[in-house]
Amino acid sequence: MGTLGDGLDQAVQKAFTRPIPKSAGAQMRYLVKQHKGRTKAVAELLGISQRTVERYVKNQIKKPRKDLAARMETEVKKRWQPQIRAKAKERAATATGIIIDTRARLGYTAPIGSTDQDRIRHLTVALPPQYAARLFDAQEAGANDQQLQQIAAEALKEVYFQDNGRRAGQLEEVRFTNIEHVDFEL
Template identity: 65%
Template sequence: MGIIQDSLDKAAEHTTTRPIPKSGPAQMRFLVKAEKGSTRAVAELLGISQRTVERYVKAQLKRPRSDLAARMEREVRKRWQPRVRERAKKRAATTDGIVIETRARFGFTAAPGSTDDGRIRLITQALPPAYAARLFDAQAAGAAEQDLQNIAAEGLQEIYFKDRGRRADGLQVEFTDIDYVELDY
């Protein structure tokens, strides 16, 4: 996965209202319930035997080895409170927008005589709901990381650098050498 994709996933995790199940059996029961009762599907998902899944569900096994525990936690986090996540996404895409914090190199294509050398900038900017909706739609459609970066760059270009069209007409922003990106909604 890419850096923007990971940031969107992490932001979605922060919208949950309850903590995920802690114990191995509780996590396994949740995964089986999420997969509509199919222990076989959970076994394939985690790369373990169906019998092992059944033992965790019955609490015959309680402490998974560290690699299995990490896989279980990752899969539970992906599936935890889907309706809460969808409501938060819908709210961000319609009314609240999304906040992006990034440290990256920004270069410009602008009118002659301007400074167009790329330089590292730390930017924290609220983007309007339209850009949040575009990011969510692209993520749901399975867009490539570069497409997600282009949407974020366009949002920063219009809101931060062009100040919603009040300055720097014709400016084109390049969003490269990303150190980190954090999204919140």
């Protein structure tokens, strides 16, 4: 995934009520359980042999390589507490919205004579629930980072630049590029 997709995943992970399994064996057992006991599927997912998966399950191997440990942790986090994850997304999409904290180059297209020059800005903005819903729906539909960036730009246009319709009514397009950092909070 990309910068925005990873940020959305991390925001949802903050809602977890229990930590993910810590040991390599426990993580591997969890992944095998999620794949209905098929060690071959887990091996293909992680890019290792089926026998290696079986060794981790039996605690014959306890210390994975750094790259494998990172892949295991990522895959466990993707599947961990799906009901908690769904409730957090639902709450953000219907009631609370989502907060975006970003440092990026922002500019806009506006009538001649306005100060529409792109510049680096640090913004922390509370986005309404409909934009949280659009971001999560697009992410689940497999949207790439560019598409998520476009949705975030539309949200920033409405909420930050136009102040929910109270100013800058002639603003046409907001450019949201060169993202240095982005963080979301539910």
